[in-house]
Amino acid sequence: MDPRTSAQDVMRCDLCETAVVQMYCDTCLVNLCKACVGEHFSADLSTPHKIVDFKNRKSTLIYPGCKSHKKEQCTMYCNQCDIPICTKCIASDQHLGHKVSEILQVVDEKKEKIIKKQTELNDTIYPTYQDIASDVQDRMSQLEKEYGDLSTAITKHGENWHREIDTLVKKLKTEVDEMKNIQLQTLQKHLDEINKTISDIKDEISSVHVPEGSENISKLFSITINVDRYRNLPQKILPPLPEFTPGRITGGELGKIFGSLSPNSLTSDKHDYIMKTTQKSPEAGSSPPVKQLLDEPATVTNIHTEFGEVCDVACLSDEEIWTRGDNSTMKLYSISRRSLLKSIRAKSGVAPSDIAVTKSGDLVYTDYSDRTVNFVKNSNERIEEVFTLKDWRPYNVCSTSSGDLLVVMVSNDVKQTKVVRYSGSTEKQTIQFDENGKPLYSSFPSYFQVAYNPGAFHTNFTENRNLDICVSDNRAKAVVVVNQAGKLRFRYTGHTAPSFCPRGITTDSQGHILIADDNNDCVHIIDQDGQFLRFIHCELSDPLGLCTDKNDNLFVAQNRNGKVMKIKYLQ
Incomplete structure (x- = not known):
């Protein structure tokens, strides 16, 4: 070697x-x-x-060599020209008046930026693209299945058509045979009559014998032949033959009758995928500090609303909360003074289905009765309609960290439920089915229950810090959590709580998911992966709506007593 x-x-x-x-x-x-x-x-x-x-x-x-002065090393950096420079460059007029830094300081800043970008690539962008690739592969697998189901449906429809055509052909041929038999019977009867006449004529002919050279005139006169009887020939029967007139259908018309496919298009929205791990709100300069759960959560204050039944609460600030209840009015309360600040009446005159507060401080509410999603501008309290649905009705609403709106909606026949992401009035994403094509969420209650009985509302939802979408599905007695791409992550069914009845849901800065359980008069706290952490009781009575403020204080709308309770549960 x-x-x-x-x-x-x-x-x-x-x-x-x-x-x-x-x-x-x-x-x-x-x-x-x-x-x-x-x-x-x-x-x-x-x-x-x-x-x-x-x-x-x-x-x-x-050190880098100077491009202007050979054999000189660049120990300084011109911030204005954004290039390394040497001491001779500084002495020249070329960089006169420019801000100059030591190159080592600039190098440290460059290194820090490189490390940050490398960390972002490694911790955020790379895993996000991995998730995107996984999502695309999942969608491809789902497409294979769905297109297979589509082909099967078309084949089955064609088989149904073949059966219908075979039945129709058999029916028409039977009618032809029946017509033929009737006309053959008529002609056979007519033929029998003619044959009878022919037999009679033959008998007539054979009965007459005139001998040649007969001298017996009397006998000749006694012969009679009834020829006139046979001169009137029988009526000629010509039975009409039915005609078959085939329906003329062009290929295009046949396609319309048989069925057609909707136009196929592959759309792409650059906002569909969102960075998962390091996305922060504009005001967040770093990750939130770690907070531990208190051993004993404590009630800070109670706000008495003027609702007979208070259904929901949304934080406008650390000092103000919006509420909705059993009538068409949405009310803003001061927390410290525990007093009413303002009231806004829904334009339809019907109780809103849900409320939320946007990043800009505007109130947004859904109106199941007139199918609208509306903004109430904080600046002038004017109600602006964002959009109106046609075949669906809006139910719950959530404002996301990116400024989008997530809307839970129900179909007109109340048999389907889905979550739709909107940017303004533009639909960006729909979340309805799992990887096996089964509905993620249960069907909704009737229109009367949804529109006029706030206690019958069975879903609430929120967006978590990791951009998961968390839906409280009361009818399914579960919390359904999907990632930002709409892929199911887990279902939470209540830990040890008997008759788990999830209602309002919210999240905090730690990624905890908090769920109101009105059957057990408590709030469940689970982590972002669905692991149970603890209960909050605090003498709650029929908790329904939840929200947290920037300091992670919990607000609970207690339905029957009309109170909103502020609770401290984190250190």
Whole structure:
């Protein structure tokens, strides 16, 4: 084995290629043995070589060479020109008046930026793209299944058509046979009558014998032949033959009658995928501090609303909360003064289905009765309709960290439920089915219950810190959590709570999911992966709506007593 090429050999001098490396030129980045150090120096006397022990290699900073002054090293940096410069550059008029920094300071800043970008690529962008690739693969698998189901449906429809056509052909042929038999019977009867007449004529002919040369005149006169009877020929029967007139259908018309496919298009929305791990709100400069759950959550205050039944609460600020209840009015309360600040009446005159507060401080509410989603501008309290649905009715609403709206909606026949993401009035994403094509959410109650009985509302939902979408599905007695792409992550069914009845739902800065359980008069706290953490009781009575403020205080709308309770549950 050649020791110079063996993979197990030690490193050799770059000049002689035989001796073991002992030294290193930090300037030229060359491996050297002690015998070759002098040769390396003499090869380029113009370069300030720095020779160090091999183990201390690459310890010397290598400054960039100046492009304007040869053999000068750039130890400074012109911030205005965004280039490294040397001391001669500073002395010249070229950078006169420019802000100059030490290049080492700029290098540290560059390193920090590189590390941040590298961290973002490694911790955020790369895993996000992995999730996107996984999502696309899942969608491809789902498409394979759905297109297979579509082909099967078309084949089945064609088989149904073939059966219908075979039945129709059989029916028409039966009618032809019946018509033929009737006309054949008529002609047979007519033929029998003619044959009878022919027989009579033959008998008539055979009964007459006139002998030749007979002299018996009397006998001749006694012969009678009834020819007149047979001169009137029978009526000619020509039975009409039915005609078959085939229906003329062109290929296009046949396609319309048989069925057609909707136009196929592949749309792409650059906002569909959202970074998962490091997306922060504009006001967040860093990750929120870690807070521990209190051993004993404590009631801070109670706000008495003027509703007979209070159904929901939404935080406008640390000082103000919006509420909705059993009538068409939405009310804003001061927390510290526990007093009413303002009231807004829904334009339809019917109780809103849900309320939420946007990042800009505007109130948004859904109106199941007139199918609208509406903004109430904080600046002028004017109600602006965002959009109106046609075949669906809006139910719950949530304002996301990106400024989008998530809307839970129900079909007109109240048999389907889905979550739709909107940017303004533009639909961006629909979440309705799992990977097996089964509905993620249960069907809704009747129109009367939804529109006029707030206590019958069976879903609430929110967006978590990791951009998961959390839906409280009361009818299914479960909390359904999907990621931002709409893929099911888990279902929470109540831990040990008997007759779990999830109502309002919210999240906090720690990624906790908090769920109101009105059957057990408590709030469940689970982590972002669905693991149960603890209950909050605090003498709650029929908790329904939930929200948290920026300081992670919990607000609970207690349905029957009309109170909103503020609770501290984190350290």
